[in-house]
Structure formats: structure tokens, C-alpha cells
Amino acid sequence: MNYLAFNGSPRKGWNTETVLKYSMEGAASQGFHTELIHLYDYDYKGCRSCFACKLKDGKSYGRCAIKDDLTAILNKIETADAIVIGSPIYFGDVTGAVRAFMERLLFPYLVYDNMYSTLFPKKLPVGLIYTMNVTQEKLEAVGYKQQVTRMEQIFERILGPSKSLYITDTYQFANYSHYVVTSFNEEKKAKRKKEEFPKDCQKAFDLGVSLAVQTHTVNP
Numbered sequence: 725m726n727y728l729a730f731n732g733s734p735r736k737g738w739n740t741e742t743v744l745k746y747s748m749e750g751a752a753s754q755g756f757h758t759e760l761i762h763l764y765d766y767d768y769k770g771c772r773s774c775f776a777c778k779l780k781d782g783k784s785y786g787r788c789a790i791k792d793d794l795t796a797i798l799n800k801i802e803t804a805d806a807i808v809i810g811s812p813i814y815f816g817d818v819t820g821a822v823r824a825f826m827e828r829l830l831f832p833y834l835v836y837d838n839m840y841s842t843l844f845p846k847k848l849p850v851g852l853i854y855t856m857n858v859t860q861e862k863l864e865a866v867g868y869k870q871q872v873t874r875m876e877q878i879f880e881r882i883l884g885p886s887k888s889l890y891i892t893d894t895y896q897f898a899n900y901s902h903y904v905v906t907s908f909n910e911e912k913k914a915k916r917k918k919e920e921f922p923k924d925c926q927k928a929f930d931l932g933v934s935l936a937v938q939t940h941t942v943n944p
């Protein structure tokens with residue numbers, strides 16, 4: 725059983741990667757083999773709207789025709805048993821790398837029929853983890869949750885049962901005093917990092933467990 729984790733942050737070792745690794749530990753506790761893929765290590769762009777994936781009798785029907793660093797990763801996802809995608813929130817949405825990844829991954833499987841059905845060959849449990857600066861209280865007020873809930877619905881429709889986890893009020897700089905930042909209080913951020921972030925990591929671990937467990941029930 726394979727669990728693939730995608731880091732959609734350009735920063736290695738920071739919030740997004742940290743929580744992804746906890747989710748991987750959760751999946752590993754259920755006997756899964758886990759792998760972390762840093763999207764920013766790969767050279768690729770988003771969908772080019774060539775529609776080769778929708779061409780009648782086309783050789784790329786249902787597949788992305790673009791050949792680049794993402795090709796092998798997209799193939800690998802078909803052999804995975806669960807995946808998790810982690811993204812920082814940039815201007816209220818996922819990072820550009822995640823957006824481009826999502827377009828390339830999902831659009832080829834989407835059929836333009838009345839049902840908008842899917843060509844993905846099985847049900848794949850999907851975890852979506854978002855890390856961000858805003859507090860839990862502001863998460864809904866600023867509209868991020870509504871925005872990324874749409875992502876969850878698209879993943880659910882095309883790949884399989886999808887769950888989101890929101891990690892708020894993250895610690896952003898190794899040393900706040902080196903940067904021009906007056907909108908955040910370093911002490912408050914440090915307190916949250918110490919007291920609440922470990923709980924976020926536990927939630928990510930639990931997400932990994934639940935995705936792994938779900939694998940056994942979605943494809944009977």
C-alpha cells in the first residue's frame with residue numbers, strides 16, 4: 725500500500741512539510757509505504773488547454789499529453805492507495821505549484837458528459853492540508869474555507885473521498901526581528917507554535933491514519 729505526500733510549499737522543512745510528515749507517520753502506522761514529493765523540485769506548468777485528453781480516439785484520451793517532470797508523478801498517482809497534498813495559502817488560495825499540479829492531475833480524468841463523470845480507474849482517498857497565517861477565527865471570515873472547499877469537492881468528484889485540514893496562525897519566520905513585520909506578534913506566534921502546533925501535527929497524523937484505513941473500504 726502506497727501513500728504519496730505532495731509538498732506544495734517552496735520551503736522545505738517548514739510548516740507544510742512538517743505536517744505532511746506527520747500524516748505520513750500516520751499512514752506508516754497502518755503499514756503503508758510512504759513517499760514525500762516536493763513539487764517545487766520539479767519543472768512543470770499547468771494545463772495548456774490542448775484538449776488532447778478529450779480528443780475522440782486520441783492517443784492521449786484521459787491522460788495529460790504534456791511530457792515534462794510531472795508525467796512520471798501523474799502515472800505514479802494511479803498506482804497509489806492514498807495521497808495527501810499540502811499547500812500554504814498564498815493570497816487566499818493554494819500556491820501556484822499546487823494549482824498547476826491540480827490542473828494537470830484532474831482535468832484529463834474529467835469527462836465532459838452530463839454527469840461530469842471521471843475516468844480515474846478507482847477511488848483514491850485524498851487529504852488536503854492547508855497552512856496559513858490567519859487565525860482559526862478569521863479562516864471563514866476571510867473566505868479561504870469557502871475557496872478551498874471547492875478544491876475538496878473537485879478532488880472528491882474526480883479522484884475519491886477527500887478531507888481537508890486547516891492549519892492556522894503558522895510561525896512564518898525563523899527570526900521575526902530580522903523582517904519588517906508589524907501585523908504579527910512574535911511572542912503570540914511563538915506561544916501558538918509551542919502549544920497549538922503539536923496538536924495540528926497530531927491532527928495530521930490522524931488524517932494519515934484515516935486515509936490509510938479508508939483505502940480498505942472505498943475499493944471493496
Ligand SMILES: Cc1cc2nc3c(=O)[nH]c(=O)nc-3n(C[C@H](O)[C@H](O)[C@H](O)COP(=O)(O)O)c2cc1C
Nearest residue numbers: 733738739740812813814815816855856857858894
Ligand atoms: C506569497 C505569499 C502569500 C501569502 N498569502 C497568505 C494569505 O493570503 N493568507 C494567509 O493566511 N497567509 C498567507 N501567507 C502565509 C503562508 O500561507 C504561511 O506562512 C504558510 O504556513 C507557509 O507555509 P510554509 O511554512 O510551509 O512555507 C502567504 C505567504 C506568502 C509567501
